[in-house]
Amino acid sequence: MLHTSVQITGVDETGLQFVERSRLEDIGDLGCRFSLRGAVRPGSVVGVMPLGQNGEPLIDELPRLFVVIWIKRKGKRMTVDARSLRDDELSDGDPQTRVSTGKLLAK
DSSP states (O other), rough: TTTOOOEEEEEEETTEEEEEEEEEEOOOSSSEEEESSSSOOOOOOOEEEOOTTTTTBBTTOOOOOEEEEEEEEETTTTEEEEEEOOOGGGOSSSSSHHHHHHHHHHH
């Protein structure tokens, strides 16, 4: 899955929704790392969906949810490290109220 093309969806730091294509730079059982042109904040929830060889959405794949742990600017892009969203963090309410940077760093 490393260097797999993915589609990242989420809300940027200005509160606007975004959709951006990227490649996975690292992936493991608990999370992944990728780069973006847009800006996200630690604690933000993003969707990551694998894409086919030609950049097409895969019919049998759904986006997986991740929580942004840290970001690092690299010129016009930023590297984003995110961990898988846990079942106990899912709720009907606003995800930002259930997932805070302090809670993430304490674990």
